[in-house]
Amino acid sequence: MTEQDVRDGLANAVAGEPPLRLDPDALMATARRQVRRRALVAVSLATAAVAVAAVTLPAAIGPRDDLAPAAPPVTTSTTTAPTPPPWPPPDVEPRVHTAAELYRRGDQMRAFLGDVAPTVLPGATDVEVAPFAGEAAGDVDDGQGYLTSFAHYTLDGNRFALGVNVYAPGAHSEGPDEVCVPDPDGCETLDTERGGQVLAVDVRTGRGDPPITILAVYHFRRDGSVVSVVGYDYDPAATLPMSTPPMPVTAEQLARLAVDPALGL
Amino acid sequence: MRQTDEESFRRFATRYAASLRRSAFLFCGDWHLAEDLMQQTLVKVYRSWSRIQQDESLANYGRTVLLRTWLDEKRRPWRRSEHTAEAVPDTADDRHDPANGVHRMWVRDLVHRGLLTLPPRQRAALVLRYFDDLSVAETAAVLGCSEGTVKSQTARGLDTLRASVARLSAEELGPTAGRVVT
Structure with missing residues (x-):
């Protein structure tokens, strides 16, 4: 098979394409909605930060004279439109790793997961952490911006797994609001005080046959890197059971791993 | 805007x-x-x-x-x-002209089916190089990697694609290769 055969084959593969349904106006309306939603997220985060400051600052300063006149409220005659939090952060510095560096880092994270699993997953036995790699098992390329692995374990006689995905700064193009797009109601912000934003995403609950549950927690870090830890109520590497047991991990357990600096690129 | x-x-x-x-x-x-x-x-x-x-x-x-x-x-x-990455779903092709013959369909099917068995970045390298006709430098810019990586991904992708197409050919021809249509 020559290179020309490949060219012809690829060209012919799209010869039967269905009609294109493109409505630029609808597409731009969708994009505008997303921009507005990002702005709302920014407002929410800013409000949360102000609330935290309002609660913590007086406690840090100590008791104050309740009879002292209160400072007048700060007023302003103009309002500034909030800037949507960009993702990746504007000052992100992409890190490029060689395949050898990625293999070494993967080995470190694999050992860490093996060590920490009994703590994060009390009662888990037969923990097996797969080597971190790319899309193909065991395959890592120079400059690859991510690593993934699965940690398989047994709990109460059932086999489960956690998926662990780590992304270098700038390598995860979707921001906190975008990972929630498939099901915005399933998203929950767990914590914003651990060096970034932690989101729990109820990816899929009770769908399929048998009904399966997948729970993902993303840690969006300030340096632009991302760690996602995904809990399954079955073992994705094994044959799907006739019925699935209750979800064995909570979002908080997954978050403990996602925010741990031992995981990351 | x-x-x-x-x-x-x-x-x-x-x-x-x-x-x-x-x-x-x-x-x-x-x-x-x-x-x-x-x-x-x-x-x-x-x-x-x-x-x-x-x-x-x-x-x-x-x-x-x-x-x-x-x-x-x-x-x-x-x-x-x-576990469905390798499956190629049926797609309607109502504009396909039967007169173009069996060969076109054969090549089209095998190359794309073979392509879908490749690791994603090898797949992307082949599409960018041989479908979009990008240069090695342009492909490197799109993939976000070095030109050397593009060359190695393309070479490995072609090797894997050839092997995959050969396997698919053998699977399809095997049961019917000797059949006489009357």
Whole structure:
């Protein structure tokens, strides 16, 4: 098979394409909605930060004279439109790793997961952490911006797994609001005080046959890197059971791993 | 976004939507998903439009966004949990001309089916080099890697594709190779 055969084959593969349904106006309306939603997220985060400051600052300063006149409220005659939090952060510095560096880092994270699993997953036995790699098992390329692995374990006689995905700064193009797009109601912000934003995403609950549950927690870090830890109520590497047991991990357990600096690129 | 920006984006979307969807189909093998990927890509490009339209290689920027969108889609937890990556869904081809003969369908099927068995970045390298006709340097820019990596990914991808097509050929020809049609 020559290179020309490949060219012809690829060209012919799209010869039967269905009609294109493109409505630029609808597409731009969708994009505008997303921009507005990002702005709302920014407002929410800013409000949360102000609330935290309002609660913590007086406690840090100590008791104050309740009879002292209160400072007048700060007023302003103009309002500034909030800037949507960009993702990746504007000052992100992409890190490029060689395949050898990625293999070494993967080995470190694999050992860490093996060590920490009994703590994060009390009662888990037969923990097996797969080597971190790319899309193909065991395959890592120079400059690859991510690593993934699965940690398989047994709990109460059932086999489960956690998926662990780590992304270098700038390598995860979707921001906190975008990972929630498939099901915005399933998203929950767990914590914003651990060096970034932690989101729990109820990816899929009770769908399929048998009904399966997948729970993902993303840690969006300030340096632009991302760690996602995904809990399954079955073992994705094994044959799907006739019925699935209750979800064995909570979002908080997954978050403990996602925010741990031992995981990351 | 300013009115002039909206108009220039509309021109960009109208011009490149079809080619982005074709590339997406070659990546994923599913026209429905390809349509979604194309739409997601254009939405992302729109959000960055005022920043990027000074860039001369807008088309390649769109390809980069498409590639990342597809890779992100593949890495989503629910995709990782499915074992359907190699399946090629049936797609209606009501414009296909039977007179073009069996050979065209044969080549088309085998090359694309073989392509879908490759690791994603090898698949992307082949599509960018042999479908989009990008140079090694342009492909490296889209993939975000060195030119050397593009060359190695392309070479490995071609080797794997040849092996895959040979295997698929043998599987399809095997049971019927000696059959006499009367």
